[in-house]
Amino acid sequence: MARTKRAARRGGGLKTEKRDLEASQAVTTTHDAASLIDKAHTLLAQSNFELAIKFLERALEVEPSNLEARELLGVAELEGGDVDSGREHLLHLLPPHTSEPPSHPSPYLYLAQCAQDPQEALGYYTTATAILERRIAENERKGKGKAVVDITGEEEGGEEERQMAVTALVAMIEIWMSDLCFEEAAEKNCDALIARALSISPTDPEVKLSLASIRMSQSRFEEAKEVALDLYNEIEGKEAFDDTLPALPARLSLSRLLLEHSQHLEALEVLSTVREEDSLNVEGAYLEGWALYLRAGAIVENPSLLTVTPSLKPPAAVAAEGAEGVTQDEDEDETPMTAEECFSESMRSLIECAKLYSEQDYVDEGIGAHVAELLEELEKKGVQPAMGDLEDEDEDGDVEMAA
Template sequence: MGLTKKKAARKTAKKEKAASASATDVPSLLDKANVLLAQSNFDLAIKFLERALELEPGNLEARELAGVAELEGGDVDRGRAHLLHLFPPHAAANPDSPSPYLYLAQTADGPEEALGYYSTATAMIENALNAKGKGRAGEEDEEELRKMALTAIVAMIEIWMSDLCFEEAASSNCDGLVARALSISPNDPEALMALASIRMSQSKFDDAKEVVLKIYRDMEGRDPFDPMLPPLPVRLQFTRLLLEHGLHMEALDVITTGREEDSLEVESAYLEGWTWHLRAQTLEEAPTQNWADMDDDEEPMNADECYAESLRALLEAAKLFTEQDYPDEGIGSHLQELIGGLQKRGVKPAVHAVEDEGEDDGDVEMS
């Protein structure tokens, strides 16, 4: 009996020691930090990661997570400092994961530095995709890698089309990059949108419009919550692209999915109002123009009706803008300009607008 009691006591002591260690050992700290990062609790995640680095200063996982947490929490300098510790001379070799390169690219001091990090990350991801194509990983992992590669390639295209647009090799580099993106995912909407933008910059307007219509056909008729639809931010960007080509009906079709998915999204409401406004202007210039896909038993909307729909959506956007203290000043000033212009014309919001929100014929103050 005495021996049994001693064994039980030793087991209890071991359990207590293990429990105590689990609160402070590095793997447990990293597990907790990962959970906190997933919850966007960056400040607390940083505290756990700082403790992990105190215990193991050379732990690369802790260092990378600390960099990510600092960047996501808003401290770019500290985040970059942590990530740069993953490279020589602080580490024995360069990171074998693309993630640090992608984060450093997003916070680079200049376009050339960003391109360098993006290029390295993309090459690593493409190599991983080739390996997975030989049956070394699951489909879910492969899809995630494709998304990472596309994000990096599209980012590089944007750099060449903005910061480096006057470089002699800009056009050819964009062509090469978008070809890589489409080889990874031929029907990806962001890659196709990049292709359309490239063709526009090359003054190949018909080719650009053809690409835009192809993207639209892939979205057309889908339910707002259809998982095959691109994420809402992509649809908002695509709506703007449709408007560049004067495709107002198609733009309204796409933006409607955004309004139904999130009725509190400021940019969706703004883009709906702006699209109706552009449609009204087009009808004023060509009053006989009808909707392309309108049912036979429906009357085409005239310019006045479109302006009324525009004011309805713009007033809603202005209200949301003020309530949310929305940070995009460009949208705010354009809303004021459009609403003011419509009110001077004597336009009244469409009859199905909300009437009990204290808007009094559309008078809205925006700060």
């Protein structure tokens, strides 16, 4: 049986190689730019950037002035990792290389992402958002309007167009809050940009998180907390893998924001969906351990929290319930976790994070240093990790982290 499976896998690989060979041959035998571009669209959808580039280069040989081929080639180069070549092709879509600038947003959005400085990125984002907001306004005047298909074959109408606009506006806010945070106009521009984003999509999680970040930077902490809790209330009680949940990065950002406002239980509830959907996520494991550590410290400082707050089940127990099909309603145990249990669960999560961090060569040194610091403090307290999904740990429990 094993030999048959291996043979089947080899056969599958040979079929793929054969298809790629046939496609490569088609590059040289096809003389119609439109057909070459159509094939490139298919290859891009399959993330076969290398072969897509060959088709697009051939299309430009056949028809050097074809702007669709030029833009797609730029996109394929960027997605394939060649930022310089991709940027160069996209710049050739703009004057003086062309008589008119593109009237659709995608080239500007791609150029913004590979811009060489923040002001350049803002310029491209500004052009893209102006195009998108104009289209949104036109669609609203006409009703739903007709979906527009951009040069890469993606529909930009309706919600897709709104999502592109708010994503670009949020990216501009992030530039003003990071690279340009010391500029005199930073706060004013952030307020103006978030107002535009809210007018386009007031319920978008990324927009709400951006609003909360702005309010935090302005020391308007209660307003930031209100935004965070509002977003939490919208997703409270939803199970992992629910299509209506915000994207995983947004939930991680929300968890961080909730922790900044000492909303430990709320953060842990959000993180439970992250951990269930992606158990290998380093940041998810880190934030779970940090939240439990903070929760334990809060109980030590104020033991009455155990009588006035809802129960908190150990993450390992929640995972076990999910595996066994046990729902919260079926479990009558409402006993909240003690500070000692929270510390123990925190150590379990942090050890798991350390393991994932090392295995994945994770790039965020800040997380690595903080995890090492927390584990050292827990060891000094004499805390033992809770029994969970820890595997292949050293017998002495030592965990090495990059400082």
